[in-house]
Amino acid sequence: MTVNTSEVLVRVENLVMHFPIYRGIIKRQVGAVHAVDGVSFNIYKGETLGLVGESGCGKSTTGRAILQLYKPTAGDVYFKDQNLVELRREPMRLMRREMQMIFQDPYASLNPRMTVRDIIGEPLMAFGLASGKEIDRRVDELLDLVRLSRDFSGRYPHEFSGGQRQRIGIARALALNPSFIVCDEPISALDVSIQAQVVNLLEDLQKEFNLTYLFIAHDLSMVRHISDRVAVMYLGVIMELADRNDLYTDPLHPYTQALLSAIPVPDPVFSEKRQRTVLEGDVPSPVNPPSGCRFRTRCPIAETICAEKVPEWREVRPNHFVACHKV
Amino acid sequence: MTAVLKPSGDNSKLTETLPERKISRLERFLGPENYRILRGLIKTPASILGFTLIGLFILVAIFAPVIAPPVGKDAYKIPRDGFSSEPLPPGSAWEKKVPELPFWYKALTGNDEWVHLLGTAQGQYDIFYGLVWGTRTAFRTGFIVVVATFLIGVIIGSVSAYFGGLVDNIIMRIVDIFMTLPFILAALIAAAVLTPVIGKTLVPSILALITFGWMGYARIVRGDILSVKERDYILAARVVGVKDSRILFRHILPNAIFPTLVLASLGIGDVVLSFAALSFLGIGTEIGYADWGQILSFARNWITSLQTYWYIVVFPGLTLVLFVMGWNLVGDALRDVLDPRMRGKS
Numbered sequence: 001m002t003v004n005t006s007e008v009l010v011r012v013e014n015l016v017m018h019f020p021i022y023r024g025i026i027k028r029q030v031g032a033v034h035a036v037d038g039v040s041f042n043i044y045k046g047e048t049l050g051l052v053g054e055s056g057c058g059k060s061t062t063g064r065a066i067l068q069l070y071k072p073t074a075g076d077v078y079f080k081d082q083n084l085v086e087l088r089r090e091p092m093r094l095m096r097r098e099m100q101m102i103f104q105d106p107y108a109s110l111n112p113r114m115t116v117r118d119i120i121g122e123p124l125m126a127f128g129l130a131s132g133k134e135i136d137r138r139v140d141e142l143l144d145l146v147r148l149s150r151d152f153s154g155r156y157p158h159e160f161s162g163g164q165r166q167r168i169g170i171a172r173a174l175a176l177n178p179s180f181i182v183c184d185e186p187i188s189a190l191d192v193s194i195q196a197q198v199v200n201l202l203e204d205l206q207k208e209f210n211l212t213y214l215f216i217a218h219d220l221s222m223v224r225h226i227s228d229r230v231a232v233m234y235l236g237v238i239m240e241l242a243d244r245n246d247l248y249t250d251p252l253h254p255y256t257q258a259l260l261s262a263i264p265v266p267d268p269v270f271s272e273k274r275q276r277t278v279l280e281g282d283v284p285s286p287v288n289p290p291s292g293c294r295f296r297t298r299c300p301i302a303e304t305i306c307a308e309k310v311p312e313w314r315e316v317r318p319n320h321f322v323a324c325h326k327v
Numbered sequence: 328m329t330a331v332l333k334p335s336g337d338n339s340k341l342t343e344t345l346p347e348r349k350i351s352r353l354e355r356f357l358g359p360e361n362y363r364i365l366r367g368l369i370k371t372p373a374s375i376l377g378f379t380l381i382g383l384f385i386l387v388a389i390f391a392p393v394i395a396p397p398v399g400k401d402a403y404k405i406p407r408d409g410f411s412s413e414p415l416p417p418g419s420a421w422e423k424k425v426p427e428l429p430f431w432y433k434a435l436t437g438n439d440e441w442v443h444l445l446g447t448a449q450g451q452y453d454i455f456y457g458l459v460w461g462t463r464t465a466f467r468t469g470f471i472v473v474v475a476t477f478l479i480g481v482i483i484g485s486v487s488a489y490f491g492g493l494v495d496n497i498i499m500r501i502v503d504i505f506m507t508l509p510f511i512l513a514a515l516i517a518a519a520v521l522t523p524v525i526g527k528t529l530v531p532s533i534l535a536l537i538t539f540g541w542m543g544y545a546r547i548v549r550g551d552i553l554s555v556k557e558r559d560y561i562l563a564a565r566v567v568g569v570k571d572s573r574i575l576f577r578h579i580l581p582n583a584i585f586p587t588l589v590l591a592s593l594g595i596g597d598v599v600l601s602f603a604a605l606s607f608l609g610i611g612t613e614i615g616y617a618d619w620g621q622i623l624s625f626a627r628n629w630i631t632s633l634q635t636y637w638y639i640v641v642f643p644g645l646t647l648v649l650f651v652m653g654w655n656l657v658g659d660a661l662r663d664v665l666d667p668r669m670r671g672k673s
Contacts, residue, residue, distance in 0.1 A: 123567035
């Protein structure tokens, strides 16, 4: 898919999201979880931006902070040149028509006491877009769209499989005709065979409605398949951002290299030949992240400068951004 | 460079169908969720027993005027057969002021002499009349107290969970203070203090039981709201632009209230038991008012010779036990059905 690089749909500038930690009887703030620490990127209209990283690195928080489900500690999020951070409650609610979200856990994201019709029809009702029979008609359309039988509209979530539930969630997200959807690990809770179905469905819908996705995942092969560009996140900071092929064939950041070498290869001969970078240790605590470069404690090529200075976010090649002193 | 894993999947196969299932007319009428609850409720032998017991008590309460035709103006005043203190055994004949003979008695026994079916208690109060009309008292006190404590608890718990922070802290500490008081003792003192003000009616005991009975509901509602609030589907509702009030009433409360509802159904039995305890201790209604605890309290002076006068304890005691057991069985069945983990298993 060619991306029209001229039109920016979402612009994230220096987004910071800290969750305060309180202790004691008087609830004194003793620290903060640095979930997202200064993240900037653009999402172009019609593209899919993949966001990958280990669990706990702030991917989901970034997605939720963009949708203003958390109030960001600092930074700005522009959607079509409107700064969402400045919006009050009600104007922000109205903006939600344009931006939706698909959740990771299809078992937790559907209200167990509502029928499929009520779940998918709820956004229409919330904005007064339809009522009565009209909702039924629209719900049927949406069920067709996600390839579920119309007979399901009277049923409850617990009657469905994970993949079917995820499609109900997708139908709900599509109900308002949004232009931007945050897909928060939409496939990681599903069986591998179902994953492909859902990913293909997401791709079909993108083509049909010219949707823009922020696709959060930790499955690198799946991200490679669906994304136009990919951002790699580590401990609340984006380490590398590049076009998909660029990033996968020629990763510049040592963390990206390590991640890519961890993808299992279904070819034992090739698998033995390839050089693997195996990271040691654990991700440091986001309460007290390392000085300088976040990755230096596990980086195979770290030097003294990495501990002293935060690496600059540079465009080393056209459309290929890296934050590393050694590149 | 790694091999590309192309996901494969055929979208035409996505339109799956669930297995055909016959949907009965009752299910259509009630909706699948209520139908499932109903079906679960009448499934286990224990719940059937519970519902039968409660059903019988309801019938007794409704048909009290037929089962035991009232004597005098106040039907709740237990008719007396004289004033002698020694209880009479079941089956002894009415001597003085014989009440109207219920029609079913003649039909069943062929006898037109009305007897003390279950004997009399100290002071010649007829136990049968007391138990039949006492059923109404039990339902009345049980429902009033449970509904009131449930509402108070749900409102206080929701406020606490909704506002959080300092408000939550203060409310929950007040709940803690109430919880530390020994329930029966506190209710006893409160009812004893209220009785001279309000008079010897059901009201002082009811007020006392309400005052010290709402904390459990408040705690459970608060906890459940706090846990439901963090679920993904609440977030999802916010994402699709649902307003806060609707999120609270449509998404949070329906998912948070059910454990409390189960607790409430279990609570009716407990309330009636506590109420009987207060009556037994002499707090509450006038002497001679149809109320199970009161009849039991007539047995206080005869504890040493219960081998002779067993009926003054066994009949009211058994009634109380069956009533409480019925509600407990119903409550257990409700809990099983409303537990989300039981979904799809019935």
